[in-house]
Amino acid sequence: MSAQESNTVATTEQQQEVAELATQVEDIVLGPDGNPLSKKALKKLEKEREKEQKKLEREAREAAERAAREASEVDCAKENYGKAPINMSQVQSGTKWTEIKDLSTELAGQTVHVQARVQGSRPTGNKMCFLVLREGSATAQGLLVVDNETISKQMVKFANGVSSESLVSLVAKVVIPSEPVKSCTVGDVELHVSRLFVISEVSVTLPFTIDSASRSDLERELDPTLNRVLLFTRLNNRVVDLRTTANNAIFKLQAAVSQLFREYLTNEKFTEIHTPKIINAASEGGANVFRVDYFKRNAYLAQSPQLFKQMCIAADFGKVYEIAPVFRAENSQTHRHLTEYVGLDLECAFREHYHEVMDMIGDMFIYIFNNLEKRWAVELATVRKQYPSEPIQVGDKPLKLEFKDAVALLRKHGEKIGDFDDFNTDLEKKLGGIVREEYGTDFYMVDKFPLSIRPFYTMPDPENPQYSNSYDFFLRGEEIMSGAQRIHDAGMLKERISACGVPIDDLAEYIKAFEYGCPPHAGGGVGLERVVMFYLGLTDIRYSSLFPRDPTRLEP
Amino acid sequence: MSAQESNTVATTEQQQEVAELATQVEDIVLGPDGNPLSKKALKKLEKEREKEQKKLEREAREAAERAAREASEVDCAKENYGKAPINMSQVQSGTKWTEIKDLSTELAGQTVHVQARVQGSRPTGNKMCFLVLREGSATAQGLLVVDNETISKQMVKFANGVSSESLVSLVAKVVIPSEPVKSCTVGDVELHVSRLFVISEVSVTLPFTIDSASRSDLERELDPTLNRVLLFTRLNNRVVDLRTTANNAIFKLQAAVSQLFREYLTNEKFTEIHTPKIINAASEGGANVFRVDYFKRNAYLAQSPQLFKQMCIAADFGKVYEIAPVFRAENSQTHRHLTEYVGLDLECAFREHYHEVMDMIGDMFIYIFNNLEKRWAVELATVRKQYPSEPIQVGDKPLKLEFKDAVALLRKHGEKIGDFDDFNTDLEKKLGGIVREEYGTDFYMVDKFPLSIRPFYTMPDPENPQYSNSYDFFLRGEEIMSGAQRIHDAGMLKERISACGVPIDDLAEYIKAFEYGCPPHAGGGVGLERVVMFYLGLTDIRYSSLFPRDPTRLEP
Secondary structure, three states: OOHHHHHHHOOOHHHHHHHHHHHOOOOOOEEEEEOOHHHHHHHHEEEEEEHHHHHHHHHHHHHHHHHHHHHHHHOOOOOOEOOOOOOOOOOOOOOOOOOOOHHHHHHHOOOEEEEEEEEEEEEEOEEEEEEEEEEEEEEEEEEEEEOOOOHHHHHHHHHOOOOOEEEEEEEEEEOOOOOOOOOOOOOOOOEEEEEEEEEOOOOOOOOOOOOOOOOOOHHHOOOOOOOOOOOHHHHHOOHHOOOHHHHHHHHHHHHHHHHHHHHHHOOOOOOOOOOEEEEEOOOOOOOOOOEEOOOEEEEEEOOOOOOHHHHHOOOOOOEEEEEEEOOOOOOOOOOOOOEEEEEEEEEEEEEOOHHHHHHHHHHHHHHHHHHHHHHOOOHHHHHHHHHHOOOOOOOOOOEEEHHHHHHHOOOOOOOOOOOOOOOOHHHHHHHHHHHHHHHOOOOEEEEEOOOHHOOEEOOOHHHHHOOOOOEEEEEEEEEEEEEEEEEEOOOHHHHHHHOOOOOOOHHHHHEEEEEEOOOEEEEEEHHHHHHHHHOOOOOOOHHHOOOOOOOOOOOO | HHHHHHHHHHHHHHHHHHHHHHHHHHOOEEOOOOOOOOOHHHHHHHHHHHHHHHHHHHHHHHHHHHHHHHHHHHOHHHHHHHEEEOOOOOOOOOOEEEHHHHEEEEEEOOEEEEEEEEEEEEEEOOOOOEEEEEEEOOEEEEEOOOOOOOOOOHHHHHHHOOOOOOOOOOOHHEEHHHHHHHOOOOOOOOOEEEEEEEEOOOOOOOOOOHHHHHOOHHHHHHOOOOOOOHHHHHHOHHHHHOOHHHHHHHHHHHHHHHHHHHHHHHHOOOOEEEOOOOOOOOOOOOOOOOOOEEOOOOEEEOOOOHHHHHHHHHHOEEEEEEEEEEEEEOOOOOOOOOEEEEEEEEEEEOOOOHHHHHHHHHHHHHHHHHHHHHHOOHHHHHHHOOOOOOOOOOOOOOOOEHHHHHHHHHOOOOOOOOOOOOOOHHHHHHHHHHHHHOOOOOHHHHHHHEEHOOOEEEEEEOOOOEOOEEEEEEEEEEEEEEEEEEOOHHHHHHHHHOOOOOOOOOHHHHHHHOOOOOOOOEEEEHHHHHHHHHHHHOOOHHHHHHOOEEEOEEOO
16 A cells, blocks of 8 residues: 555544654755755765765775685584575474473573574674574574684674574574573573574565564653654554564454354354355445445445344354454544454344343353453463553443433433434443443443434334344443344334335345244344454554455555 | 346256256146047036135135134133234243253153244144144154143144244143154153244245255155255255254354364464455456455455465464455356355464475364264264265375375376376366275375466475475365465565466565565465365255355355
């Protein structure tokens, strides 16, 4: 995506970023007093530059001569280092490889084989070189010292020259250092390298270092000279950005949320389903649907598995869930909208009352949150180091409010809202603050939304038809799930479709499902990236999407 | 989809179906000797028909009179049956509900509350009625006998009239019958119904009965008068079709394959990822890609997560998998192609040799197959009852053949195939037969495919550049997975992209990932529906897709 394209619908943060970038390319030559230089001063400056240039050229010549001299010297270590040929699976040696995270004092004195990235190197004179070696989230110190037997001057120089983020394969002795290595996650041992081969070389300039992409706001406040890597820059170079330990942990946690969602529902006897994403009509009635060329016909991308998961209920599947992409052609650039996201969808037949399902979903979220804290504590701590947040406050059961009570709460705190108005983002957040204050929880459900602001398939409230049997779930004051009892009666469904002005012909197959008999049922749809974002207190949904898609971003 | 549309690219089976349907609408009146009737005989026939018609009218009149008489009679049971109001969650009674599968002699004498479909009803005189009640895959017999206290003649009549597939809520006593009920899955008890309410009525004609959709080929061979429900008809009425116990079990098994895939890979420390399905270019270089309107630009649907899962490897995720829809705009109507299917994709960094990954994937499949037989034995038995198949033959480790050895095997058995020709479906099947014969296995891997028939990102064989480090996995002689070592070196990748004639600009972001350093890696992509289809020996992939999509089918 070009910078120009992105600006057309740029968010405030993006506009800021562009402005910051612009100041960096300023081109007028200023003197130390901040004013443009005089002609004379400019001429002087030019002369100085010429001198500097000549000096650089002389130094380069000398360096080349020195290198040629060194190359002709006998290199005792020349078999022990270099650039390895491209791995085309030439060898299967049976070598036992050690992972950096597994290095410990127990291995002291042993020789290990390691593959890692060189995060950085630091020479000490020309006889010694320190390397920071990284594998996954673990780092360890590597050390090479010239001994004129295994390790030559040339080998140390080679080690020093390995470009940052290149992958190396090495043989080393595990040694307990005189004092712990504070700068690495493995501090009680270091690696004395005896063989070092580059297996994947970085030959281009990195967009930013992993170090600078890993800093928290606090670190930058304490040392304002440190670079900030902006979200826009991160996303444009996502592969490098994703290498930070915080990002690695964010996506482990994203996977954990799905895993816990499945664990809970499998235990409750749900069946996982896969419904089509290419559909014949924009059947959910919205305008926000992507059109697809389908063998000279029009097709559309499903905005949710809603109609299909209900058809599975009519097919007697009883309890179903699906984890799959969901597509929304919404041209809005906000901190919490994506055009493609991962939907955690579920639908469940019930006997008597939709609260059977709603309460189960509430329990499911409590299960997810509790298990994240218990079983993914390391990953949570890693993310919170770069992006500080408190664990959410939540009891054994989620708080349940009715919509009209939520409206009353907002009014009590001075907000203007009509009886049947939907919450906008501001009101949602405001409500979140009030609920936290009054009930001490970050997770709650709002029940009985007005019928007029819900989709056609929503079951009206039997006591007051201006309300409906529908609910939203909120985390830290923002919506993470929307759900409802659905209409399972074909006649009532047709009435509601007409009342909502949705073209009924596009829904023929869906309506048929209910004409063949269908049990009462309820369900909901969760946005995976939203759960991760709000749970971790991240400020933009793009942080919790691997390769985010929005109206201006289709790459990488 | 209209029949006409489907015919334009109809498969052989569909053409057969259309022919069969055509013979059913034959209109010439034939005599008992099989020849057309004479004019006189036709007249006689007409008279008989008129007489018959009059008789029917008389009977209807009498029935209406009888109904009116009965309606005026006092109905002692009128509170005990009827059509329930639409469930809008009016009541939360706390009633304990019993599932039909849980009915047993232990409950004999107790009163239970049940919700079920009426699969069929059978009156005995006008004082008694038998119901077949179905819930999920379980069926039980219900019985109503007029006692002029709880159950009236009117109530029995109502029970008899409940349309097939309607959902009812009932109260009944669990009774041990004088002899076991053979026609139901629950045979040792039956339900003596005392209250019966229809909660979802089927008011339209069913396209076919669940009974006829549940028959095996063998049952129809034994009794040729039984209807056959054709695949085409099934798919057009998928919601009803999916209610059969075999279909219910097929999709439980489909979910099981995913569950086992995840279990194995989670255990191997893989991370689940979600990569975008909307992409900026037809970047895998094929023509078989769907175009999407994306905010006045062109976008495309991903043909696989290939490029993105590799980018995750370059981002140091190490081992990743994804379960997600995959889109192929291939205009071919075969028994094993869909335009949208579920991809089980994985990618894994390795240290030395791609066989580390290939062997792990082989072990994974053995784990999936063994656990299916152990933990989903009931579902397998259910499917095999309607669609008979033998469990697959497979050892502890999958057989591994090299491509050139597979070619030699085929030639030995009289097939003509060039050294570097790809297998077509016929040759695949032929090879499957030979391998089963010679090695006694239904599951095997073929390694070292010719480079020229594999995608640009495939790593060439280091010993012979006409071959490559790539593999396919086969089940019952058909391909279920394709995989390879990928090129992780940016320079080599660019060369191969040029050599394959793929537009390099579309791949800029992908190539960048390797310029920033990437470990050697290998992986593969599995088609979920294919695994289920071949494992169960089904004859068409549409049987193992919930709502299949092909060039002519976008509905339901």
